[in-house]
Amino acid sequence: MQNNLQELSLILNEMSTDEGTTFEAVFVDDEILEVTCSNNDEFSIHVVMTEKQILTVTPLFSADEVPKEKVNELNSLLLRVSPAVPLSSVGLQDNNYILFGAMSVNTTIENISHELEVQAENTIDVLETISPLLK
Amino acid sequence: MSILKDLFKAIKGGVSEVGESVVDANLIRILEQDIRDDSNAINKAKQSLTQLKGTEIGLKRKIDSLTTDITDYEAKTVEALDAGKEDLAIQVAEKIADLESEKDILFTEHTALAKEVLQLNKMIKTRSSNLEKGKRELEKIKTVEQLQKTTASINKNFASTKSSGNRVADSLARAKKKQQEWKDNQKAGDWMEEEESSSDLDKKLSEEGIGGKKTSANDILERLKNKNKS
Structure with missing residues (x-):
């Protein structure tokens, strides 16, 4: 698994997609690869692997950044937004709102890189939609 | 199973705190x-x-x-x-x-x-x-x-930036700005390409003696001579 992540980081650092996106992949932990996409270098993506899946996680904001009276409105908006977002979904991880994607470990590098660049783009879209509800 | x-585990009134023990x-x-x-x-x-x-x-x-x-x-x-x-x-x-x-x-x-x-x-x-x-x-x-x-690495990320009030708004603004710059650069690139290809065309046309033909001193002299003759 770790070997696969290492392989992925090597390829990502060298490649560029059809849309011209490039990647900077750095290990922040033995098992966590942090990928910054050139189309959105403000919100990086954490990539982890299980035996079967590649999981891509973009931390959006902490629940502490949402005013208490807006929590319900925000959650309901996110639930409605999520199906409209291509390839990524919105979720809660611990106390943090995240955007995430999941792929089979057998996914080709073209699809992985595409998924990453789309997720980077989605991050901006989703945050723009909900940012009026943040502190 | x-x-x-x-x-x-869902508990009444919400989901239980999800911690390390999950x-x-x-x-x-x-x-x-x-x-x-x-x-x-x-x-x-x-x-x-x-x-x-x-x-x-x-x-x-x-x-x-x-x-x-x-x-x-x-x-x-x-x-x-x-x-x-x-x-x-x-x-x-x-x-x-x-x-x-x-x-x-x-x-x-x-x-x-x-x-x-x-x-x-x-x-x-x-x-x-x-x-x-x-x-x-x-x-x-x-x-x-x-x-x-x-989570640990995410929390670290957030903790280091939490002091600034509008973390998301600021990052979003920067990301949007870069996105716009990228688009502008791309447009500039397209414009440059178009410009180059159109000047290529002008060059070709003038080489063939079509369109904006430059008048040389000789041409003027010739024209004046002809004028005197008539």
Whole structure:
């Protein structure tokens, strides 16, 4: 698994997609690869692997950044937004709102890189939609 | 068994605090043990199946050879009777009876064996389906586990930037700005390309003497000379 992540980081650092996106992949932990996409270098993506899946996680904001009276409105908006977002979904991880994607470990590098660049783009879209509800 | 509800136990008025303990080590151990048990059972069953199949083939061969022998002796009995040797015919008939009872025994064994093979196959199927289910459940746990590992690094990320009030808004503004710059650069690139290709065209046209032909001093002199003549 770790070997696969290492392989992925090597390829990502060298490649560029059809849309011209490039990647900077750095290990922040033995098992966590942090990928910054050139189309959105403000919100990086954490990539982890299980035996079967590649999981891509973009931390959006902490629940502490949402005013208490807006929590319900925000959650309901996110639930409605999520199906409209291509390839990524919105979720809660611990106390943090995240955007995430999941792929089979057998996914080709073209699809992985595409998924990453789309997720980077989605991050901006989703945050723009909900940012009026943040502190 | 569904692991998901154990991973995220809903409590009245909300979901329980999801902390480090969300993935119960015991749960993983039990599940991994189940998976090991299932694959061991499947392996054993497959081994038995091979042995049983070997025995079955052996039995079948014996039954076949007994059938041939019986047919053979039957023909011989008829021959003995035809030759009027009744005593001999009775002896052969007794031999046939022995062979037939032996064949019956083997046949019963063979039927029991076939039943056992069927049961083993059924067992392998059930265990395999259990195994796959178990693996899927384990994958859910591993997913939550891996996701949780990102939490620490995410929290660190947020903690370092929390002091600034509008963290998301600021980052978003910067990201949008870069996105706009990128688009502008791309537009500039497109414009440059177009400009270059159109100037190429002008060059080609003028080389061919079409369109904006530059007037040279000689041309002017020529024109003035002509004017004087007329």
